Amino acid sequence: MTVPSDSNAAADRLRSTIRDAQTADVDDDSPCDDNETLSEGLVPCRFVLFGATGDLTHRKIVPALYSLSLQGLLPDGFHLVAFARRDKTDESFREDLRTSIREFAPSQPSDGPQWDKFASGVYYVRSNFDDPSGYVRLAERLKELDIVGSTPDRRLFYLATPPEYFSQIIENLGAAGLNNPVGNDGWSRIIIEKPFGSDLESARKLNAQLGPVFKEDQVYRIDHYLGKETVQNILVLRFANQIFEPLWNQKYIDNVQITVAETLGVEGRGDFFDSVGIARDVVQNHALQVLTLIGMEPPVSLTADAIRDEKVKVLRCIKPFAFEDVANWTVRGQYGPGASPSTGEELPGYRQEEKVDPYSSTETFAAFRFQLDNWRWAGVPFYVQAGKRLAKRTTSVRIQFKAVPEVLFARLACSDVSANVLTIRIQPDEGASLEICSKTPGPNVRVHPVKMDFQYGESFSSPIRDAYERLILDAIRGDASLFARNDEVEAAWAIMTPILDAWRDLSCPLFPNYPAGSWGPEAANNLLRDGAVWMPPG
Ligand code: BG6
Numbered sequence: 001m002t003v004p005s006d007s008n009a010a011a012d013r014l015r016s017t018i019r020d021a022q023t024a025d026v027d028d029d030s031p032c033d034d035n036e037t038l039s040e041g042l043v044p045c046r047f048v049l050f051g052a053t054g055d056l057t058h059r060k061i062v063p064a065l066y067s068l069s070l071q072g073l074l075p076d077g078f079h080l081v082a083f084a085r086r087d088k089t090d091e092s093f094r095e096d097l098r099t100s101i102r103e104f105a106p107s108q109p110s111d112g113p114q115w116d117k118f119a120s121g122v123y124y125v126r127s128n129f130d131d132p133s134g135y136v137r138l139a140e141r142l143k144e145l146d147i148v149g150s151t152p153d154r155r156l157f158y159l160a161t162p163p164e165y166f167s168q169i170i171e172n173l174g175a176a177g178l179n180n181p182v183g184n185d186g187w188s189r190i191i192i193e194k195p196f197g198s199d200l201e202s203a204r205k206l207n208a209q210l211g212p213v214f215k216e217d218q219v220y221r222i223d224h225y226l227g228k229e230t231v232q233n234i235l236v237l238r239f240a241n242q243i244f245e246p247l248w249n250q251k252y253i254d255n256v257q258i259t260v261a262e263t264l265g266v267e268g269r270g271d272f273f274d275s276v277g278i279a280r281d282v283v284q285n286h287a288l289q290v291l292t293l294i295g296m297e298p299p300v301s302l303t304a305d306a307i308r309d310e311k312v313k314v315l316r317c318i319k320p321f322a323f324e325d326v327a328n329w330t331v332r333g334q335y336g337p338g339a340s341p342s343t344g345e346e347l348p349g350y351r352q353e354e355k356v357d358p359y360s361s362t363e364t365f366a367a368f369r370f371q372l373d374n375w376r377w378a379g380v381p382f383y384v385q386a387g388k389r390l391a392k393r394t395t396s397v398r399i400q401f402k403a404v405p406e407v408l409f410a411r412l413a414c415s416d417v418s419a420n421v422l423t424i425r426i427q428p429d430e431g432a433s434l435e436i437c438s439k440t441p442g443p444n445v446r447v448h449p450v451k452m453d454f455q456y457g458e459s460f461s462s463p464i465r466d467a468y469e470r471l472i473l474d475a476i477r478g479d480a481s482l483f484a485r486n487d488e489v490e491a492a493w494a495i496m497t498p499i500l501d502a503w504r505d506l507s508c509p510l511f512p513n514y515p516a517g518s519w520g521p522e523a524a525n526n527l528l529r530d531g532a533v534w535m536p537p538g
Contacts, residue, residue: 043185044077045154045476046142050129050169051161052082052093055269056193058100060224061160064468066101066108069118073473079121079145083138085128093124129165135176142178152185156475159192162272166192167209174213191220191475194285195276196484199500200493207486220475221489225286226482227467227474229456230426234293234397235307237424237432244422245298247401249376254419255528256294257398257535260287260386263340264393265347265364265516270355273388277362279503282386284496286395288315289484290426291382294397295372304481308488315491319371326502333365333521335389336512347389347516361508364388367524368499385524385534389516395426398535409437415447421535430464431455 047065051057068074082093097119101110109115125141127134146153157173159166170190173179181188190210197203210219225231238244247253260282266273273281292311299306321329336349351358365387372382401420404410410417421435433453440446456464474482484492513521525533 042073042075042473042476043154044075044151045156045187046079046081046145047472047476048081048083048138048142048155048157050083050157050159050165051193052084052124053086053088053096054160054162056160057082058096059104060466060468061158061472062097062100063105063108064466064472066097066105066115066118067466068469068473070108070114073469075476077151079123081123081125081138081141081145083125083127083134085126087126088124090122090124094119094122097122129161129172130168132172132175135172135178139176139178152183153181153188154186155181155188157188157190158472159190161193163195163198166206170209170213179213179218187218187478188214189218189220189475189478190214191222191472191483193222195280196221196285196489197493198276198280200490200497203490203493207490210486216486217480219483219486220471220480221484221486222471223285223289223484224467224471225289225426226484227469227471228426229464229470230424230430231290231293232482233432234290234424238293239298250378250380252401253380254400254402255381255383256291257383257400258287258290258294258385258396259398259534260290260395261390261519262388262393263390263517265335265350265389266353266356268354270353273364274356274360274362277366278364278386278388279366279496279500283366283368283384284492285484287384287386288492288495290395290397291370291384292488294399295377295382297376302481304479304483305485307481308485312485312488312491313374314372315488315495317372317374317377318495319373320495321498321502323498323502323505326499327506329369329527330499330503331365331367331521331524331527332363332503332509333367333387333514333524334360334362334511335364335387335514335516335518338389338515338517340517341391349512349516350389351512361511363503365390365514365520365524367520367527369527370495381529383527383534385520387520391517391519393428397424397426398422399424400535409445409447412445412447414444416449417447418449423535429455430457431459 049057049061065074065080069078088096098110098115101108101115123141123145125134125138127137142153142155155178157178159169161169173190179188197206238248292314295314296310297313299310334350337352338347338349339345340347350356350362350364351360365385367383367385370382370384372378372380399422401422403419404417409415417437418435422432423435424432431454433451435449435451437447438450440448471482474480509521509523513523519534528534
């Protein structure tokens, strides 16, 4: 709680009590030991990685797998089989992975017995994605590994390639019979990275190509935001606390703001980003996923389908944007040259970034006012903004409650009876805070807002796992709760596609329209009602 300093000692005592309780909870013999629970369902399997020489593999997937291995969370008999186009051997690929661990997970040991154990289970199959004979060789290699480990054929295919290769990989896996596991204990699953389509039509087409080869319960569409602890905590916060749910509706909530702000630019991915823009890259998936968790009804259980059913309902009740709504309720931006507010470092404009068209009209910032047409949310705007090269890195949700009536304390002079705000900090500085009004100490009755603050880092001793670790683990264990279902992805595209189409047809704003290191274009403020402003995050 941000309270007057004489209360800090009490707050410290409370934190220390919570910490002690936490330490007691994670006692090794506890039935709630996390690693013990997570290791349930971990059976020997083969992890086949397509796009194994790409950036995502080296930055995220392999560090996540290695970290799981170090924590003893990869099943015995786990093998990583890379399938990629470049000419490499098992040995040279293992060395590449060692280099990526040194670069992207420098705190992990990149030699010694732990590394050797992990690396000895890594294999490389060289093939073009459209070459059927490569898949036959892959099938043979998998069979050999099944025999060595005397395990049933359990395969997890991970498509981390550019999306244009998805269809041919899916088709070839099917043609090689790798989609169908053999025997009772076998299984075959496929993880598909985003972007899952680039509009409604392409997402439907991809789902239609997947359908005949992999059944829906074999498909894991990844959105790494769902693997973030703080995103999962939205459901806990809402449904494990009696105090929020009764207030979580249009009677008490004035508006919801979701911000996904990055300080980074396009980081060497200029060619990819320039062809998609922030609305496709971040809003259609990450921001809308957060919105569904804020907006959904309580699921009937915690099963994958019960949760996803409710999320889909939220997407379906977002009021579709007519052409004229797009001009009124969306704002696009692109950054020009600027400076970092924290270091003063000069930053290039988007059009000066590597691999970006110098006349590009791709948006690097987008803001929206969504309306959920249902009983719970009628009349409550959901504002969503996302942008690159903004002033501060933050992903947060601000639930702004309605103001108290203009009576009693609200009439007092020298007082600030602000409306309550619940802020969920997804990253960084993970946690949540609740702004409430309090009497300031003294002989007069004066009211000022104070903040109750929960920080993951202070309340829990265990570190926050990387989202990819959690998602890969879940896919191995066959838990699809944190993955997007086909109808969910299509429903999200059904909202975004008319907007993207209208942006194409409307004249483009004069880009650049915000300096790098700022909070985005001024016009984003026009989306907010009653002259309100975007809440400063954090
Ligand atoms: C990815 C986008 O999905 O998410 C990137 O393609 C973006 O452009 C990234 O930078 C943000 O993820 P995180 O976990 O850093 O918030």
